[in-house]
Amino acid sequence: MVVLSAEQVRAWDNYTMEHSPISSIDLMERAAAACVDWLEEKGLVEQQQFYIFCGKGNNGGDGLAMARMLEAKGRPVDVFIPEFGHLGTQDFQLNLQRLHQTNVPIHFIQPGNPLPDLPSGIIIIDALLGTGLNRPLEGFLLELVEHINESKNAVISIDMPSGLFSDGTTLPAKAIRSAYTLSFQCYKPALLLAENAPFFGVVSILNIGLLPQFISGITPVHEVIDHEMATSITRPRPLFAHKGNFGHALLLAGSLGKVGAAVMAAEACLRSGAGLLTCGIPMVGMNILQTSVPEAMAIPIGEDIISESPDDLDRFRAIGCGPGIGTDPATAAALAIVLKNFKQPMVWDADALNLLAQQPQWWEELPPLSILTPHPKEFERLAGNCSNELDRLEKARRLAMEKKVIVVLKGHRTFVAMPGGRTYFNLSGNASMAKGGSGDVLTGILTGLMARDYVPDQAAVLGVYLHGLAGELASADHGMESVLARDIIAYIGPAFVALA
Incomplete structure (x- = not known):
């Protein structure tokens, strides 16, 4: 529409x-x-x-x-x-x-x-x-x-x-x-x-x-992401597929006290259909992650924070980074190495965006068609203060076009700005999702879809709609007040079924 x-x-x-x-x-x-x-x-x-x-x-x-x-x-x-x-x-x-x-x-x-x-x-x-x-x-x-x-x-x-x-x-x-x-x-x-x-x-x-x-x-002026559009993008899994057909994703997430962000992003990534997932996390989160999400592999890249870059980044089809990583200079140095060595579109969220705001020279290294998922305050750190919501949306559109990235500006009607100037409002989701961790789940979903070889613009459109639809289904069973980010993850599967 x-x-x-x-x-x-x-x-x-x-x-x-x-x-x-x-x-x-x-x-x-x-x-x-x-x-x-x-x-x-x-x-x-x-x-x-x-x-x-x-x-x-x-x-x-x-x-x-x-x-x-x-x-x-x-x-x-x-x-x-x-x-x-x-x-x-x-x-x-x-x-x-x-x-x-x-x-x-x-x-x-x-x-x-x-x-x-x-x-x-x-x-x-x-x-x-x-x-x-x-x-x-x-x-x-x-x-x-x-x-x-x-x-x-x-x-x-x-x-x-x-x-x-x-x-x-x-x-x-x-x-x-x-x-x-x-x-x-x-x-x-x-x-x-x-x-x-x-x-x-x-x-x-x-x-x-x-x-x-x-x-x-x-x-x-814009388009809306509705059920019909999301259904048209969704691809069935081939009958004779194996895990290698659905890509190997890497998530860089977590720090002391914020390992839960890595857990939620990891499970959401796998629920979104990625064939393999490796999580690069600090040593402090290894036991937590491998107990909570045993389907994910994990490599320690630091003690309490991410302070190193994983080796051999070319084996990954998609990388998502940011949930719970903090903004320590050592973490910034590790992300700079990732930027230097991985040239495919990535998903950047949370503290990865805050680091990007502090390191404007990184824009030159950020691969084109990468997906950025800021909430309004994170966005203003990237693009400057906004006088009103319409100003914020126009700045998101300009940023997407100037930097050749996809901006997913999170909100009740999440706004997606494409590098070519097209913009979308997402119609799925409700106020039950206004909880800590919802953004980490979206990062996992987008990273999982990118690993499955959805092109970035389709991954962004389908990902935000799937995320919102899962929240709607969760609130139908748990009530608007009681939905947790974990519940959104649990309803990613039913959301895919609803789009089939």
Whole structure:
């Protein structure tokens, strides 16, 4: 699924109307019907009453059509229209005429007059602005939005919460705080940004039948990694394969007090299908690792920290490094040797990234198409401070292009930036994964997929989706609060099954 700007979505609407027998008013009818169908599917049509707030644009026209449809189902509906002295769009006016032929009460809200009472228990439908906003809310509209937010009633926004900019960050401006957002046909960038989450709530993308041929002629802002994309990448294991067919991976991980990071990355690597795994760890972790993950081989490369580089790096198909290694100068010296002697793409995480930030000359040695998996703070050490989330994503894209690496910026909607400029938001995963060790598991998964000869861009896309899907499956059984990183590992297998 693509992620489009507001302008691109409007162009998609126009393309559909030009190339199929549907008018703009009928497309509006289709959108309103999709929203009412969603309300029915969620059992919300049986609620006692709806208050629908409609601006005078096409988003407001959607709201008027919804009011007519809900009234036809026998539901009490009131419509509220802020009055600014202009008529509104043509389709808004036509839907207003249609609504006048029903028994739906229509209230025009005048600036300076008291705002409507919002009794508890009603559902508020926000159809004020949609994707049409081009400046922060102010004046009467801001007052109305704050009034709705203060009511504590459940709000469902149509296409976009009013006040939210479709194509980027909104903070510090105000917007409707929605419980649900029903957006049409595809995600808009704002609906994937964590800092906007208090405004958009739970997002549902409703198909309103826009012609798919339009997509082939445009460049999307981003794409999303969904089940369909991950399934298309997944490869079955050949029936007559042996362990050598699935590669030999090396993990450089762990230090005194952080051997658990090595254990989790190692098991995740093997659960991801690597044929062989060697772990380069300090001597302090040898017994722990070989007891916890007996399927992995281990070589000691230091006492309490990694202070040496393994020999004969050419025998490894993929290397992952960073979980729990610390930033001691001796560890940095060992990584510098690895960089000098291994020229295939690697997976770098955690303290390996912190060392890279301290050693900028390493960028020249880092193999192209290596996968870097920073969380936001690690990323800012690499790329500098970011003013907001959109700035961080743009810097990730630029870093990927300039350094010819793949940046996997971890978060609720993990962002993947490719060297060629393509970018993706991952749709799998949930808040159960916000625990220490989850990133170590991702490093293991990515390293295992690279060892299996998935090309780096496919390994990154499949790896982040598989990681999130395993977290979802784990939380379904253990509950959101109680999932541990070890549980994510245990559900990598079921996640592969779900993608088969």
